[in-house]
C-alpha cells in the first residue's frame with residue numbers, strides 16, 4: 001500500500017576505487033555501505049574555490065595561491081646540522097611567498113624550476129622575510145587542468161591508511177547517487193518540512209559533503225547550519241520513536257491490578273519518625289495510582305542523594321503486599337542490599353510482613369530455604385542484589401519489582417530485566433530509582449520508554465556539605481581534622497579510590513591506609529570495608545559503624561551508593577581527581593544525611609591537570625546533583641556524562657544534546673504526528689538511524 005521502502009543498502013565495493021582491501025580499511029571507520037559514506041560527514045572544510053593574491057595572504061589562512069617560481073634552492077636547517085630543506089620562492093606580482101619542504105627528492109627539486117607556473121595550497125604562516133607555507137600541496141599548471149574546485153573541500157574523520165583523497169572520491173560518488181535517483185527516500189512528510197522550514201534530507205547531505213563556496217563555514221563547524229540541524233532533528237526523532245515503540249509494546253502487556261485500601265500504608269506513614277516531604281508524597285501518590293492500572297507501571301524516580309527514595313520504595317511495596325502479592329527490591333551492591341534488608345525488616349516486622357534476603361553469596365541450605373519461602377509466597381518482601389534473578393528463583397505472585405540505584409544500565413538491560421520478571425500472562429510493575437541527575441533533554445531521549453518522576457526536595461534541616469580541595473601533601477592537616485571531628489563525636493569515612501585498574505590492588509591500598517591511619521590516630525577505632533572481604537565481615541563492620549562502635553571507616557568505593565549513616569559527617573576522598581563528577585557526588589552523598597554540618601575533603605595528587613582542576617572546583621561550588629550534571633555536561637559533552645558512554649546508550653552520530661536541546665519539544669510533537677498519520681514511515685526512520693545497533697530489537 002505504501003510507497004515507502006527501506007533505504008537501499010549497497011556495499012562500498014560497488015564504488016569506483018574500492019576493492020576488498022580498501023573496503024576493509026573503510027570498515028574500521030564504520031563505513032561498509034554507500035549509506036554509511038553518506039552519513040560520514042566532514043568535520044571541517046577547506047576553501048579551494050578561489051585563488052588568493054599573495055599580497056593578501058595572512059598568517060592563519062589556508063589558501064590556494066598561484067604564481068611563477070622565481071628560484072629554488074637547497075638550504076640547511078641550522079648551521080652545522082646536515083638537515084637539508086628545499087626553499088622555493090613563488091611570486092604573483094602582488095608579493096612573494098616562500099614554500100618550505102623538509103622532505104623532497106631530486107625530481108621534485110627539478111620540477112620546481114624557475115619560471116614554472118604553479119598552484120599551491122596550504123596553511124599560511126609568518127616567515128622570517130615573507131609569508132610562507134610548509135609542505136604545500138603543489139600542482140604545475142598546464143593548460144589542461146586549471147580548473148578550481150567549485151565547492152568547499154571536505155575533510156573527513158579518518159584513520160590510518162585512509163587518505164582524504166579516497167574519502168573525497170567515494171563521497172563524491174555517493175553524492176552523485178543521491179543526485180541520480182531516490183537513493184535516500186525523504187521520510188519526513190511535506191507539511192512537517194514546510195512547517196519547520198527544513199531542507200530535504202538528501203539536499204542537506206549533499207550540502208554537507210560539498211558546500212558551495214559561499215557557505216557559512218562557522219555555522220557548519222559549530223553544527224548550527226540548517227543542513228546539520230536537519231540531520232540532527234531526524235536522528236533525535238528516530239531515537240525518540242524507537243523508545244515510544246518499546247513503550248507501546250509494554251502497554252500491550254497486562255499487569256496485576258493492585259486493589260487495596262492503602263490502610264497499612266497510612267498507618268505506616270503515621271508511624272514514621274519524620275514527616276514525608278511534599279515531593280515524597282507527590283511521587284508516592286503517582287506510584288500508588290500506577291499500581292491500580294491494568295498496564296504495567298514503568299516508572300523512573302529520580303531523587304538526589306539523600307532525598308529519601310528508600311521509604312518511597314517501601315511504601316510502594318506495601319501496596320502490593322497489602323493486596324496479597326509479593327514485592328522485590330534489588331540493589332547494585334551487597335552492602336546496599338544488606339542495608340535495605342535491615343531497614344525493611346525494622347519497618348515491616350511489626351506489620352507481620354515476612355522479609356527475606358537473597359544474594360549471590362548465600363549458598364546451600366540457606367539458599368534453598370529462602371527460595372522455598374519465595375516459591376510458596378510466604379516471603380512477601382524479597383530483598384537482594386541483581387543476582388536475585390536467576391533461573392531457580394520463582395515467585396508465587398510477584399506484582400512489583402523495585403530496582404534501586406539503576407544508573408548503570410541502558411535500554412537493552414532494562415528490556416532484559418523486564419522479560420525476566422514476567423510471570424505467566426502478567427508483567428510485574430516496575431519502579432526504578434536513581435540518584436543520577438537526568439537533565440530534561442536526556443530524560444526525554446534516553447528514557448522515553450519510561451514515565452518519569454522527580455523527588456525534587458530534600459528532607460528539612462539538611463545542611464550544605466562544605467567541600468574543600470587540597471593536595472595530598474596536606475595529609476598531616478587532614479589527619480588533624482579527622483582527630484578533631486572524632487573528638488566532637490562525629491564519624492568519618494576515608495575513601496581510597498581506584499588508582500590501579502585491579503580491584504585486588506585497590507583493596508590492598510585500603511588495607512595499607514587502614515593500618516597507617518590506625519597508627520596515626522591510635523585513640524580512634526578504625527574499621528575497614530572493601531570488595532574482597534567476606535560478606536559476613538563486611539556486614540559486621542558496617543553494623544559496627546552504624547552503631548557508632550567504629551569512628552573511622554576506611555573503605556574503597558564499595559560504599560559509593562545508598563549507604564545511610566546520619567552521624568557520619570566527614571568524608572575524605574583520596575585521589576579525587578581520578579573520579580568522575582557523578583561518582584564523587586554519590587560518594588559525597590554519604591555525608592550530610594543528618595542535621596549536623598558536614599564536610600568533604602577532596603585530596604589530589606600533584607600535578608593537577610586543567611580539566612581535573614575544573615572538575616574539583618565544580619564539586620567545591622555545587623551541592624545539587626542537577627547543577628553538577630549540568631556543569632559536567634558543559635565540560636565534557638553529553639556522551640561522557642552519567643557514564644552513558646559505557647552503556648552505549650546515548651551515542652548520536654550527528655545530534656548533540658546540549659546544542660540541540662531546543663528542538664526536543666518539536667521532536668516530540670513530530671514523533672506523535674508520525675505515529676498517528678505516517679506510521680508506515682516510522683520503522684524506516686528508526687532503521688535508517690539505529691539500524692546497526694541491536695539494542696532496540698525488533699522495531700517493526
Ligand code: ADP
Pocket residue numbers: 274275276277280303304305306307308309310311435459460562563564566593
Ligand atoms: P536516598 O534517596 O539517597 O536513597 P535514603 O532513602 O537513604 O535516601 O534517605 C536518606 C535519609 O533521610 C535516611 O536516613 C532517611 O531515614 C531520611 N529521610 C527520608 N525521608 C525523610 C523525611 N521526609 N524527613 C526526614 N528524614 C527523612
Ligand code: MG
Pocket residue numbers: 309310404562
Ligand atoms: Mg538510596
